[in-house]
Amino acid sequence: MLMGLSAQASAQMLAQATGTETPSARATQLDPVIVQGSADRRAKPKNTARSSASRTAARTARTATRQGTVTPSNVPGARATESAWGPVQGYVATRSATGTKTDTPLIETPQSISVVTPEQMRDQGARTVGEALAYTAGVQTQPYGFDPRYDQFLIRGFAANQFGEYRDGLRQGNGSFAHFRNEPYGAERIEVMRGPSSVLYGANEAGGMVNFVSKMPLETRLNEAGLDIGNFNRYQGRFDFSGPTLDNDKLLYRFTGLVRDSGTQIPGTWDDRVFLAPSFTAKLGEDTTLTVLAEYERSKTSMWPYYLRNPATGVVTNIRLGDPSFDALTQSQASIGYRLEHRFNEAVTFRQNVRLGHLSFEGNMIDALSLSPDGRTLNRYASTYKESLNTFNIDNQVQARLATGPIKHTVLAGVDYFRQGTTFGYYAGAGPSLDLTNPVYSTSVPTLPLSIMSANSQTLGQLGLYAQDQMALGGWRLTIGGRQDFAELSNHDDLSGVTTTSDPSKFTGRAGLLYLFDNGLAPYVNYATSFLPQSGTTAPGRGATPFAPTTGESFEAGIKYQPLGWNSYFTATWFNLTKDNVLTTDPVFGSLYSVQTGQIRSRGTELEAVMALMPGLKGIASYSYTDATVTRSNGFDLGKVPIGVPTQQAAIFLDYTWQSGPLAGFGVGAGARWIGQTWADDINTLRNPAITAFDAGAHYDYRGMRLAVNARNLSDERVPICNGGTCTFTQGRTVLGSVTARW
Numbered sequence: 001m002l003m004g005l006s007a008q009a010s011a012q013m014l015a016q017a018t019g020t021e022t023p024s025a026r027a028t029q030l031d032p033v034i035v036q037g038s039a040d041r042r043a044k045p046k047n048t049a050r051s052s053a054s055r056t057a058a059r060t061a062r063t064a065t066r067q068g069t070v071t072p073s074n075v076p077g078a079r080a081t082e083s084a085w086g087p088v089q090g091y092v093a094t095r096s097a098t099g100t101k102t103d104t105p106l107i108e109t110p111q112s113i114s115v116v117t118p119e120q121m122r123d124q125g126a127r128t129v130g131e132a133l134a135y136t137a138g139v140q141t142q143p144y145g146f147d148p149r150y151d152q153f154l155i156r157g158f159a160a161n162q163f164g165e166y167r168d169g170l171r172q173g174n175g176s177f178a179h180f181r182n183e184p185y186g187a188e189r190i191e192v193m194r195g196p197s198s199v200l201y202g203a204n205e206a207g208g209m210v211n212f213v214s215k216m217p218l219e220t221r222l223n224e225a226g227l228d229i230g231n232f233n234r235y236q237g238r239f240d241f242s243g244p245t246l247d248n249d250k251l252l253y254r255f256t257g258l259v260r261d262s263g264t265q266i267p268g269t270w271d272d273r274v275f276l277a278p279s280f281t282a283k284l285g286e287d288t289t290l291t292v293l294a295e296y297e298r299s300k301t302s303m304w305p306y307y308l309r310n311p312a313t314g315v316v317t318n319i320r321l322g323d324p325s326f327d328a329l330t331q332s333q334a335s336i337g338y339r340l341e342h343r344f345n346e347a348v349t350f351r352q353n354v355r356l357g358h359l360s361f362e363g364n365m366i367d368a369l370s371l372s373p374d375g376r377t378l379n380r381y382a383s384t385y386k387e388s389l390n391t392f393n394i395d396n397q398v399q400a401r402l403a404t405g406p407i408k409h410t411v412l413a414g415v416d417y418f419r420q421g422t423t424f425g426y427y428a429g430a431g432p433s434l435d436l437t438n439p440v441y442s443t444s445v446p447t448l449p450l451s452i453m454s455a456n457s458q459t460l461g462q463l464g465l466y467a468q469d470q471m472a473l474g475g476w477r478l479t480i481g482g483r484q485d486f487a488e489l490s491n492h493d494d495l496s497g498v499t500t501t502s503d504p505s506k507f508t509g510r511a512g513l514l515y516l517f518d519n520g521l522a523p524y525v526n527y528a529t530s531f532l533p534q535s536g537t538t539a540p541g542r543g544a545t546p547f548a549p550t551t552g553e554s555f556e557a558g559i560k561y562q563p564l565g566w567n568s569y570f571t572a573t574w575f576n577l578t579k580d581n582v583l584t585t586d587p588v589f590g591s592l593y594s595v596q597t598g599q600i601r602s603r604g605t606e607l608e609a610v611m612a613l614m615p616g617l618k619g620i621a622s623y624s625y626t627d628a629t630v631t632r633s634n635g636f637d638l639g640k641v642p643i644g645v646p647t648q649q650a651a652i653f654l655d656y657t658w659q660s661g662p663l664a665g666f667g668v669g670a671g672a673r674w675i676g677q678t679w680a681d682d683i684n685t686l687r688n689p690a691i692t693a694f695d696a697g698a699h700y701d702y703r704g705m706r707l708a709v710n711a712r713n714l715s716d717e718r719v720p721i722c723n724g725g726t727c728t729f730t731q732g733r734t735v736l737g738s739v740t741a742r743w
Helices: 011-018 054-066 118-124
Strands: 113-116 139-141 153-155 165-167 187-194 208-214 222-230 234-245 248-261 272-283 288-301 307-309 316-320 328-343 348-371 377-404 407-430 451-473 476-493 499-502 505-515 521-532 550-561 568-586 590-614 617-632 648-657 666-675 691-702 705-712 720-723 726-729 734-742
Touching: 118 187, 118 648, 118 666, 118 691, 118 705, 153 208, 307 720, 307 726, 316 726, 568 617, 648 691
Parallel strands: 165 208
Antiparallel strands: 113 187, 139 153, 187 208, 222 234, 222 734, 234 248, 248 272, 272 288, 288 328, 307 316, 328 348, 348 377, 377 407, 407 451, 451 476, 476 499, 476 505, 505 521, 521 550, 550 568, 568 590, 590 617, 617 648, 648 666, 666 691, 691 705, 705 734, 720 726
């Protein structure tokens, strides 16, 4: 964690630049410690306005940094009042802990990271995590069309929603169908780190990760309540309360929640949710804080949101494969944990993050089985999926600041442990047939329970030991880290009684070098590796040995730019990423078995700009080019592009709020998103068309009241998207009106 005092814009100037009137409300975190000549506690930085002389002041601070008189984090834009775990005003975040597990300026982190702030999500009317990430470089949201069950997304061509989702730096866990969901209204920020992240987090997908940072208790009073009404009969009430308890600034609280009753663009399906998230922070003396976070969420939606694709014409029809009378997914999840931080002295800090989680999932669906000889009767079957997850996370970190001559170090050492237990059951039975020339639903509902077809119990345990050193010498920043993981994977077939186990272990590392110029430019290079355990075994003829983990290797080079005197942040990145040990067809024992000789390569460029262009005008723009290819395979997919990965995509969004005059407080926003064509099958014979969507919004703020209306995909263009044998449509037009009161 490289940090310190910096000459930056005040909250007042920032509010002018972003068009907000929200008072500064800093989340309770211990002030970062700095090794300096004095042994006294570092005073909290004052919130001073940036004057016309700020550019000179920042340069002076940078010069002092190089002389070793202040800490290495005096960089343009690194607001001293911003915490990597706390709130951000406007669109431009300057600090993050996702890339280093320390409170580090983004411009000093030699890896590509994006931060989506609550204000950006609010202005864009984002209702899901996927919608919140729609303008982020390198991220493909809804790669398989509209799916209300999950927040599905790809990062650099690799799926990240299963193994790349984190909450407050801890893995969320997932099963075959059951995934912990994240409610955007409960987010302080949503952060995307592109490229391998195993060096700090252990088993992970090669493309990157998404870290959902929860809202934390505030030191200042916050009272907020709102009502949202939208198309598809969407009704939602929400609240967010925080502040000291009974005027006791040693005990803070926050209680965030919402209740939603909603349909979707799929007739007869729901998007209902109850979300409650209480949290408390106790200041246990000058050097210790304890924050307890809890959450409960219950959701109901569709289990099988897919449509029939005409095999003769290839056209995706409006005929649903499922049946609204039976199709349903209900999921309940709960978690409780804490964040403990203790500062031993000016140089050494200990942090411990713990979370227990539980999830129960049940989904009923009807799907196609076969087409009768008459060419019009679709035979269908019914199925039920039941799954439960129990997770435990603990991450212990010790951070120390020291110096070896002119080189300043922020050293991090940690031990973390993750354990997940999963039970899964699959049930099936006869379903009603469907006349494709005259489809009529709800004629015959299958009787529950169905016959059990498979059941298994799986346990995953992962212990990781990691260390990292962030070094600073003048304008140079060198980050080196390594991690050793020990994993245990056990799968028990409850019907056959057979148990298979594996205990893979893997070392991963990262090295990044960055140079920080006085003008705010920061070119960097990065090398990182990753691994991800796989279940299953080779063919009996090969000894039925457990599969080894997949491995990832990434080379990345880029440049970051945080101009002096301008609240903006620009990044340009080139990457070359390979994933090895990918499963492919066994050339000897046939398609029922796999070997690990496959490889996928992804390389490309990413551009992103987050800006406050002038008082009241803010925006974000991104462009991504991804060349993803199956480079080794025993199948017909050799040399092909993986399903759902676009070669190019781009997005831009601008929001303007009048600062004075008769329109003061009134604002408008507009955006455009374009995603290029993707392939719908492994052998690249079926294309999904390109997607273009336009978004718009208007809002008015007056004395604590905010009225807003947002529309996404104004043209209501619903593009058919196929993923192998399943097809659906992209999200159509959504309109959401909201009223929010703050007092």
